[in-house]
Amino acid sequence: MWVDMLLIDVNSTIMQATIYANRLPRFRSKLAAGKMFSISGFDVAQCAQNYRLTDSPLLLRFSDLTDFDELAEPVSPLPQEGFRFRNHSELAELANTNTQLPEIIGEITAVKSTVNDTLGEKDRIMATIKLDNDTKVILSLFDSQAVSFHKKPEDMNGDPMVIVATSINPKMVGGGLFLNATSGTHIYFDKETTAGEVYFYNLVARDTGVPSAAPLLKGYAKVETLTVAELNNFITSATSQEIDFICTGKVVRLDVDKGWCYVTCAKCSQKLQRTVSALECTQCNNTNAVGVLRYRVELAIADDTAEGVFVCFDGVMTKLHNLRASEAGQMLLKKE
Numbered sequence: 347m348w349v350d351m352l353l354i355d356v357n358s359t360i361m362q363a364t365i366y367a368n369r370l371p372r373f374r375s376k377l378a379a380g381k382m383f384s385i386s387g388f389d390v391a392q393c394a395q396n397y398r399l400t401d402s403p404l405l406l407r408f409s410d411l412t413d414f415d416e417l418a419e420p421v422s423p424l425p426q427e428g429f430r431f432r433n434h435s436e437l438a439e440l441a442n443t444n445t446q447l448p449e450i451i452g453e454i455t456a457v458k459s460t461v462n463d464t465l466g467e468k469d470r471i472m473a474t475i476k477l478d479n480d481t482k483v484i485l486s487l488f489d490s491q492a493v494s495f496h497k498k499p500e501d502m503n504g505d506p507m508v509i510v511a512t513s514i515n516p517k518m519v520g521g522g523l524f525l526n527a528t529s530g531t532h533i534y535f536d537k538e539t540t541a542g543e544v545y546f547y548n549l550v551a552r553d554t555g556v557p558s559a560a561p562l563l564k565g566y567a568k569v570e571t572l573t574v575a576e577l578n579n580f581i582t583s584a585t586s587q588e589i590d591f592i593c594t595g596k597v598v599r600l601d602v603d604k605g606w607c608y609v610t611c612a613k614c615s616q617k618l619q620r621t622v623s624a625l626e627c628t629q630c631n632n633t634n635a636v637g638v639l640r641y642r643v644e645l646a647i648a649d650d651t652a653e654g655v656f657v658c659f660d661g662v663m664t665k666l667h668n669l670r671a672s673e674a675g676q677m678l679l680k681k682e
């Protein structure tokens with residue numbers, strides 16, 4: 347266990363500093379963002395290759411000899427903030443490498459939320475963010491970070507326009523760029539940072555005369571329109587949950603390597619286990635159950651964002667095929 351922090355000097359150089367848990371009690375009371383310190387007697391070490399928080403290859407490590415004193419009056423003016431914003435193509439290059447956790451700044455254009463009034467374990471936010479050059483990415487936040495994001499418009503008496511997100515992990519899923527928050531991610535809206543404020547006024551200047559958009563925040567429960575890429579990302583980065591959505595795509599393939607049907611118990615619809623000479627239902631505790639054929643078909647469906655596998659079960663497939671699974675099975679038998 348340890349604590350990482352970022353230090354910025356008069357030259358706007360940002361370095362990571364690490365304090366291991368055993369030394370934390372000595373320094374903890376002093377640790378606060380925005381304060382100024384003089385530091386001496388520290389170790390210098392190489393940064394790990396993964397999840398880098400700064401551009402510097404080195405980091406400071408607090409030791410038993412470290413003096414860490416707050417400066418009441420700064421010796422020279424220090425910058426208030428320092429970000430290393432990355433644009434879309436830079437993020438795409440970093441995607442799936444786990445080498446850096448960069449920062450982004452952009453305009454929030456849509457937000458999907460699973461945050462309920464009651465605190466749940468599956469809280470999640472997917473925010474669509476427009477970066478420079480009109481490129482778009484989706485930022486995912488989880489749990490408590492999702493909850494505080496969800497509450498923000500309330501606190502601000504309106505929807506935020508500009509977002510600054512730090513220490514995010516870029517992922518490429520199905521050809522789309524997705525950004526996942528990490529435990530070190532901080533979110534700043536509109537004028538909470540100087541960089542955000544500049545961005546904010548640029549947007550305002552651009553949008554003058556344009557009526558404000560509908561409220562940003564929407565729940566998945568209201569049957570959202572989702573792309574295949576968004577669904578793929580949802581599955582790879584969230585705990586499983588039921589959502590209603592509308593996804594428009596085209597069936598590009600039937601994946602039949604896992605077959606197209608399975609045998610269920612005629613009595614309870616549980617999948618039957620094949621024994622040497624019979625079919626067994628563990629649910630009904632029947633070693634010689636009567637089997638019924640049911641559909642389980644994997645469809646590869648694609649839209650212009652990505653391709654995904656959708657599993658259709660009996661009811662849906664019977665409708666689509668206009669034929670019960672048992673009838674389809676009969677037809678196959680006759681052919682052979």
Ligand SMILES: [Zn+2]
Pocket residue numbers: 611612613614615616627628629630631635
């Ligand atoms: Zn059964």
